[in-house]
Amino acid sequence: MAKAALVRNQAEEVKALQDTIYVIGGKWKLPIINSICNGNKRFREIERSIPGITTRMLSRELKEMEMNKLVKRTVYPDSPVLVEYESTPYCKTFGNIILAMIEWGREHKKYIQEEA
Amino acid sequence: MAKAALVRNQAEEVKALQDTIYVIGGKWKLPIINSICNGNKRFREIERSIPGITTRMLSRELKEMEMNKLVKRTVYPDSPVLVEYESTPYCKTFGNIILAMIEWGREHKKYIQEEA
DNA sequence: GTAATCAGTATCACAGAGTATACCAACTAC
DNA sequence: GTAGTTGGTATACTCTGTGATACTGATTAC
Numbered sequence: 001m002a003k004a005a006l007v008r009n010q011a012e013e014v015k016a017l018q019d020t021i022y023v024i025g026g027k028w029k030l031p032i033i034n035s036i037c038n039g040n041k042r043f044r045e046i047e048r049s050i051p052g053i054t055t056r057m058l059s060r061e062l063k064e065m066e067m068n069k070l071v072k073r074t075v076y077p078d079s080p081v082l083v084e085y086e087s088t089p090y091c092k093t094f095g096n097i098i099l100a101m102i103e104w105g106r107e108h109k110k111y112i113q114e115e116a
Numbered sequence: 117m118a119k120a121a122l123v124r125n126q127a128e129e130v131k132a133l134q135d136t137i138y139v140i141g142g143k144w145k146l147p148i149i150n151s152i153c154n155g156n157k158r159f160r161e162i163e164r165s166i167p168g169i170t171t172r173m174l175s176r177e178l179k180e181m182e183m184n185k186l187v188k189r190t191v192y193p194d195s196p197v198l199v200e201y202e203s204t205p206y207c208k209t210f211g212n213i214i215l216a217m218i219e220w221g222r223e224h225k226k227y228i229q230e231e232a
Numbered sequence: 233g234t235a236a237t238c239a240g241t242a243t244c245a246c247a248g249a250g251t252a253t254a255c256c257a258a259c260t261a262c
Numbered sequence: 263g264t265a266g267t268t269g270g271t272a273t274a275c276t277c278t279g280t281g282a283t284a285c286t287g288a289t290t291a292c
Contacts, residue, residue, distance in 0.1 A: 010151075010154055010165060011165075011167075013150065013154075013218050014147055014150065014151070014165065014166060014167065015167070015221070016217075016218045016219075016220075016221025016222050016225065017146060017147055017150060017214065017217050017218050017221055018143075018147060018167070018168075018221075019221040019224060019225065020217040020218070020220045020221040020224070021143060021146060021147075021217070023224070025143065026279070026280090027134075027137060027141065027279085027280080028279095028280095030133060030137060031130055031133055031134060031137075034129065034130065034133060035126075035130070038126055038129075042238080042239085043238075043239050043240070044237075044238065044239075044240095049126060049127075049130065050130060051127075051130065051131065051134070052134075054280080054281065054282080055239085055240070055241090056240090056241085056242090056280085056281080056282090057279085057280065057281085058240090059239085059240060059241075060279095079288090079289075080237095080238070080288070080289050080290080081238080081239075081288080081289095082238085082239095083238085083239060083240090093220060093223065094220065096216040096219070096220070097213065097216040097217055097220055098133065099216075100212040100213040100215075100216045101132075101133050101136040101137070101213055102129050102132045102133050102136070103132075103212070104132075104136045104209060104210065104212070104213055105131070105132025105133055105134075105135040105136040106132045107209065108135060108136070108139070109132065109135065142249070142250090143249085143250075144249095144250090158268080158269085159268075159269050159270070160267080160268060160269075160270095163269095170250080170251065170252080171269085171270070171271090172250085172251080172252090172270090172271085172272090173249085173250065173251085174270095175269085175270060175271075176249095195258090195259075196258070196259050196260085196267090196268070197258080197259095197268080197269075198268085198269095199268085199269060199270090
Protein backbone atom coordinates (compact mmCIF):
# COMPACT_ATOMS: atom_id res chain seq x y z
CA MET A 1 0.00 0.00 0.00
CA ALA A 2 2.69 2.44 0.99
CA LYS A 3 4.62 1.02 -1.93
CA ALA A 4 1.79 1.54 -4.38
CA ALA A 5 1.35 5.10 -3.17
CA LEU A 6 5.06 5.72 -3.62
CA VAL A 7 5.05 4.33 -7.11
CA ARG A 8 2.09 6.40 -8.22
CA ASN A 9 3.62 9.47 -6.73
CA GLN A 10 6.84 8.92 -8.60
CA ALA A 11 5.08 8.42 -11.89
CA GLU A 12 3.14 11.62 -11.44
CA GLU A 13 6.30 13.50 -10.50
CA VAL A 14 8.21 12.38 -13.58
CA LYS A 15 5.37 13.39 -15.82
CA ALA A 16 5.11 16.83 -14.27
CA LEU A 17 8.85 17.20 -14.63
CA GLN A 18 8.80 16.09 -18.25
CA ASP A 19 5.95 18.46 -19.06
CA THR A 20 7.95 21.36 -17.69
CA ILE A 21 11.05 20.35 -19.60
CA TYR A 22 8.97 20.17 -22.74
CA VAL A 23 7.70 23.72 -22.28
CA ILE A 24 10.93 25.46 -21.35
CA GLY A 25 13.36 23.15 -23.10
CA GLY A 26 16.16 24.45 -25.26
CA LYS A 27 18.88 26.95 -24.66
CA TRP A 28 16.97 30.16 -24.94
CA LYS A 29 13.48 30.23 -23.47
CA LEU A 30 14.43 30.74 -19.85
CA PRO A 31 17.06 33.40 -20.54
CA ILE A 32 14.53 35.29 -22.66
CA ILE A 33 11.81 35.02 -20.04
CA ASN A 34 14.28 36.18 -17.45
CA SER A 35 15.37 39.12 -19.56
CA ILE A 36 11.85 40.32 -20.20
CA CYS A 37 10.84 39.84 -16.58
CA ASN A 38 13.84 41.97 -15.69
CA GLY A 39 12.33 44.83 -17.63
CA ASN A 40 13.94 44.61 -21.03
CA LYS A 41 11.35 45.58 -23.61
CA ARG A 42 12.95 46.25 -26.95
CA PHE A 43 14.13 43.57 -29.36
CA ARG A 44 17.75 44.68 -29.53
CA GLU A 45 17.78 45.30 -25.81
CA ILE A 46 16.73 41.73 -25.09
CA GLU A 47 19.19 40.51 -27.70
CA ARG A 48 22.09 42.35 -26.09
CA SER A 49 21.14 41.07 -22.66
CA ILE A 50 21.58 37.43 -23.63
CA PRO A 51 25.15 36.42 -24.48
CA GLY A 52 25.41 34.26 -27.55
CA ILE A 53 21.88 34.49 -28.85
CA THR A 54 21.38 35.28 -32.53
CA THR A 55 18.76 37.55 -34.04
CA ARG A 56 17.20 34.56 -35.66
CA MET A 57 16.80 32.49 -32.52
CA LEU A 58 15.45 35.43 -30.56
CA SER A 59 12.96 36.17 -33.30
CA ARG A 60 11.77 32.59 -33.45
CA GLU A 61 11.47 32.12 -29.74
CA LEU A 62 9.66 35.40 -29.22
CA LYS A 63 7.16 34.46 -31.90
CA GLU A 64 6.50 31.12 -30.28
CA MET A 65 6.28 32.65 -26.85
CA GLU A 66 3.82 35.23 -28.09
CA MET A 67 1.63 32.44 -29.48
CA ASN A 68 1.79 30.64 -26.15
CA LYS A 69 0.82 33.79 -24.26
CA LEU A 70 4.13 34.01 -22.52
CA VAL A 71 4.84 37.50 -23.78
CA LYS A 72 2.79 40.37 -25.09
CA ARG A 73 4.01 42.20 -28.17
CA THR A 74 2.90 45.75 -28.79
CA VAL A 75 3.64 47.84 -31.85
CA TYR A 76 3.60 51.62 -31.67
CA PRO A 77 3.39 52.65 -35.30
CA ASP A 78 4.76 56.15 -34.90
CA SER A 79 7.33 57.52 -37.27
CA PRO A 80 10.13 55.21 -36.24
CA VAL A 81 8.13 52.10 -35.58
CA LEU A 82 8.59 50.92 -32.01
CA VAL A 83 8.01 47.42 -30.71
CA GLU A 84 7.76 46.45 -27.08
CA TYR A 85 7.67 43.09 -25.39
CA GLU A 86 6.16 42.58 -21.98
CA SER A 87 5.92 39.62 -19.67
CA THR A 88 2.50 38.23 -18.89
CA PRO A 89 1.42 36.88 -15.49
CA TYR A 90 1.82 33.40 -16.97
CA CYS A 91 5.40 34.18 -17.83
CA LYS A 92 6.07 35.06 -14.23
CA THR A 93 5.13 31.58 -13.03
CA PHE A 94 8.60 30.49 -14.09
CA GLY A 95 10.12 32.72 -11.43
CA ASN A 96 10.88 29.96 -8.96
CA ILE A 97 12.51 27.76 -11.55
CA ILE A 98 14.66 30.59 -12.82
CA LEU A 99 15.68 31.63 -9.32
CA ALA A 100 16.60 28.06 -8.42
CA MET A 101 18.66 27.78 -11.57
CA ILE A 102 20.47 31.07 -11.07
CA GLU A 103 21.23 30.03 -7.52
CA TRP A 104 22.58 26.70 -8.71
CA GLY A 105 24.72 28.39 -11.35
CA ARG A 106 26.27 30.64 -8.72
CA GLU A 107 27.06 27.78 -6.36
CA HIS A 108 28.45 25.76 -9.22
CA LYS A 109 30.80 28.59 -10.14
CA LYS A 110 32.08 28.83 -6.58
CA TYR A 111 32.54 25.07 -6.57
CA ILE A 112 34.52 25.13 -9.80
CA GLN A 113 36.70 27.98 -8.62
CA GLU A 114 37.50 26.30 -5.30
CA GLU A 115 38.42 23.14 -7.14
CA ALA A 116 40.91 24.93 -9.41
CA MET B 117 25.30 54.11 -10.48
CA ALA B 118 22.14 52.27 -9.63
CA LYS B 119 21.89 51.60 -13.34
CA ALA B 120 25.40 50.21 -13.56
CA ALA B 121 24.76 47.94 -10.58
CA LEU B 122 21.57 46.73 -12.18
CA VAL B 123 23.27 45.98 -15.46
CA ARG B 124 26.10 44.05 -13.84
CA ASN B 125 23.64 42.12 -11.77
CA GLN B 126 21.62 41.15 -14.81
CA ALA B 127 24.67 40.04 -16.72
CA GLU B 128 25.79 37.87 -13.86
CA GLU B 129 22.32 36.38 -13.53
CA VAL B 130 22.08 35.41 -17.17
CA LYS B 131 25.45 33.77 -17.07
CA ALA B 132 24.58 31.74 -14.00
CA LEU B 133 21.33 30.75 -15.66
CA GLN B 134 23.06 29.76 -18.88
CA ASP B 135 25.67 27.73 -16.99
CA THR B 136 22.92 25.77 -15.31
CA ILE B 137 21.09 25.19 -18.57
CA TYR B 138 24.31 23.95 -20.07
CA VAL B 139 24.80 21.38 -17.33
CA ILE B 140 21.28 19.99 -17.12
CA GLY B 141 20.23 20.63 -20.70
CA GLY B 142 18.50 18.01 -22.79
CA LYS B 143 15.44 15.89 -22.24
CA TRP B 144 16.82 13.29 -19.87
CA LYS B 145 19.30 14.50 -17.27
CA LEU B 146 16.81 15.89 -14.78
CA PRO B 147 14.40 12.94 -14.98
CA ILE B 148 17.33 10.57 -14.43
CA ILE B 149 18.67 12.56 -11.49
CA ASN B 150 15.19 12.64 -10.04
CA SER B 151 14.73 8.92 -10.48
CA ILE B 152 18.00 8.05 -8.78
CA CYS B 153 17.41 10.51 -5.97
CA ASN B 154 14.06 8.83 -5.48
CA GLY B 155 15.87 5.61 -4.70
CA ASN B 156 15.90 3.76 -8.00
CA LYS B 157 19.19 1.92 -8.22
CA ARG B 158 19.11 -0.67 -10.96
CA PHE B 159 19.46 0.12 -14.65
CA ARG B 160 16.15 -1.38 -15.74
CA GLU B 161 14.44 0.09 -12.72
CA ILE B 162 15.54 3.59 -13.68
CA GLU B 163 14.64 2.89 -17.28
CA ARG B 164 11.11 1.83 -16.38
CA SER B 165 10.64 4.85 -14.15
CA ILE B 166 11.16 7.32 -17.00
CA PRO B 167 8.49 7.23 -19.69
CA GLY B 168 9.86 7.35 -23.19
CA ILE B 169 13.53 6.93 -22.51
CA THR B 170 15.46 4.37 -24.55
CA THR B 171 18.15 2.02 -23.30
CA ARG B 172 20.66 3.85 -25.38
CA MET B 173 19.92 7.31 -24.05
CA LEU B 174 19.90 6.11 -20.47
CA SER B 175 23.20 4.34 -20.98
CA ARG B 176 24.80 7.41 -22.53
CA GLU B 177 23.55 9.82 -19.93
CA LEU B 178 24.50 7.59 -17.02
CA LYS B 179 28.00 7.25 -18.38
CA GLU B 180 28.34 11.00 -18.73
CA MET B 181 26.86 11.59 -15.31
CA GLU B 182 29.24 9.12 -13.76
CA MET B 183 32.17 10.97 -15.32
CA ASN B 184 30.84 14.23 -13.96
CA LYS B 185 30.48 12.76 -10.46
CA LEU B 186 26.72 13.06 -10.52
CA VAL B 187 26.14 9.39 -9.87
CA LYS B 188 28.18 6.56 -8.42
CA ARG B 189 28.16 3.22 -10.19
CA THR B 190 28.93 0.08 -8.23
CA VAL B 191 29.30 -3.40 -9.64
CA TYR B 192 28.74 -6.43 -7.42
CA PRO B 193 30.36 -9.29 -9.36
CA ASP B 194 28.44 -12.12 -7.77
CA SER B 195 26.98 -14.88 -9.85
CA PRO B 196 24.37 -12.76 -11.59
CA VAL B 197 26.34 -9.56 -11.91
CA LEU B 198 24.55 -6.71 -10.21
CA VAL B 199 24.98 -3.03 -10.91
CA GLU B 200 23.76 -0.20 -8.72
CA TYR B 201 23.58 3.52 -9.29
CA GLU B 202 23.52 5.96 -6.43
CA SER B 203 23.15 9.70 -6.23
CA THR B 204 26.07 11.72 -4.94
CA PRO B 205 25.76 14.81 -2.72
CA TYR B 206 26.49 16.86 -5.82
CA CYS B 207 23.55 15.27 -7.56
CA LYS B 208 21.30 16.37 -4.75
CA THR B 209 22.10 20.04 -5.31
CA PHE B 210 19.59 19.93 -8.15
CA GLY B 211 16.80 19.27 -5.69
CA ASN B 212 15.43 22.79 -5.65
CA ILE B 213 15.36 23.07 -9.42
CA ILE B 214 13.61 19.74 -9.77
CA LEU B 215 11.06 20.58 -7.10
CA ALA B 216 10.31 23.93 -8.71
CA MET B 217 9.86 22.23 -12.07
CA ILE B 218 7.59 19.50 -10.71
CA GLU B 219 5.54 22.16 -9.00
CA TRP B 220 5.27 24.15 -12.21
CA GLY B 221 4.27 21.05 -14.16
CA ARG B 222 1.46 20.36 -11.71
CA GLU B 223 0.14 23.90 -11.84
CA HIS B 224 0.39 23.89 -15.59
CA LYS B 225 -1.69 20.73 -15.77
CA LYS B 226 -4.39 22.25 -13.59
CA TYR B 227 -4.31 25.35 -15.75
CA ILE B 228 -4.70 23.33 -18.94
CA GLN B 229 -7.53 21.28 -17.51
CA GLU B 230 -9.42 24.34 -16.30
CA GLU B 231 -9.06 25.89 -19.72
CA ALA B 232 -10.53 22.85 -21.48
C1' DG C 233 27.27 60.48 -48.26
C1' DT C 234 28.34 57.15 -44.84
C1' DA C 235 27.60 54.74 -40.84
C1' DA C 236 24.63 53.18 -37.31
C1' DT C 237 20.31 51.78 -35.13
C1' DC C 238 15.84 49.55 -35.18
C1' DA C 239 13.03 45.10 -35.86
C1' DG C 240 13.37 41.77 -37.87
C1' DT C 241 13.44 38.00 -42.45
C1' DA C 242 15.77 34.82 -45.76
C1' DT C 243 18.98 31.13 -46.82
C1' DC C 244 21.99 27.69 -46.07
C1' DA C 245 24.20 24.24 -43.50
C1' DC C 246 25.49 21.20 -39.78
C1' DA C 247 26.30 18.63 -35.39
C1' DG C 248 24.53 16.05 -32.35
C1' DA C 249 20.50 14.99 -29.63
C1' DG C 250 17.30 11.69 -29.94
C1' DT C 251 14.83 7.36 -32.05
C1' DA C 252 14.40 2.46 -33.68
C1' DT C 253 15.75 -1.99 -33.73
C1' DA C 254 18.35 -5.75 -32.96
C1' DC C 255 21.55 -8.17 -30.38
C1' DC C 256 24.78 -10.20 -26.49
C1' DA C 257 25.91 -13.47 -22.46
C1' DA C 258 24.53 -14.99 -18.09
C1' DC C 259 20.99 -16.32 -15.26
C1' DT C 260 15.97 -17.60 -13.40
C1' DA C 261 11.47 -19.46 -13.70
C1' DC C 262 8.07 -22.47 -15.64
C1' DG D 263 13.34 -26.04 -23.94
C1' DT D 264 11.54 -21.57 -24.03
C1' DA D 265 10.43 -17.32 -22.40
C1' DG D 266 11.86 -13.57 -19.48
C1' DT D 267 15.09 -10.77 -16.80
C1' DT D 268 19.53 -8.09 -16.26
C1' DG D 269 22.97 -4.49 -17.99
C1' DG D 270 24.01 -2.95 -21.42
C1' DT D 271 26.36 -2.32 -26.86
C1' DA D 272 26.01 -1.75 -32.06
C1' DT D 273 24.22 0.18 -36.05
C1' DA D 274 21.67 3.03 -38.67
C1' DC D 275 18.80 6.72 -39.20
C1' DT D 276 16.02 11.19 -38.54
C1' DC D 277 15.32 15.61 -37.52
C1' DT D 278 15.42 19.93 -35.63
C1' DG D 279 17.53 23.15 -32.84
C1' DT D 280 21.10 26.02 -33.55
C1' DG D 281 24.58 28.75 -35.97
C1' DA D 282 26.53 31.87 -39.78
C1' DT D 283 25.81 35.20 -42.92
C1' DA D 284 23.60 38.43 -45.43
C1' DC D 285 19.95 41.62 -46.29
C1' DT D 286 15.77 44.92 -45.88
C1' DG D 287 13.57 49.75 -45.41
C1' DA D 288 12.94 53.38 -42.43
C1' DT D 289 15.15 56.66 -39.52
C1' DT D 290 18.82 59.39 -37.04
C1' DA D 291 23.41 61.11 -36.41
C1' DC D 292 27.95 62.96 -38.07
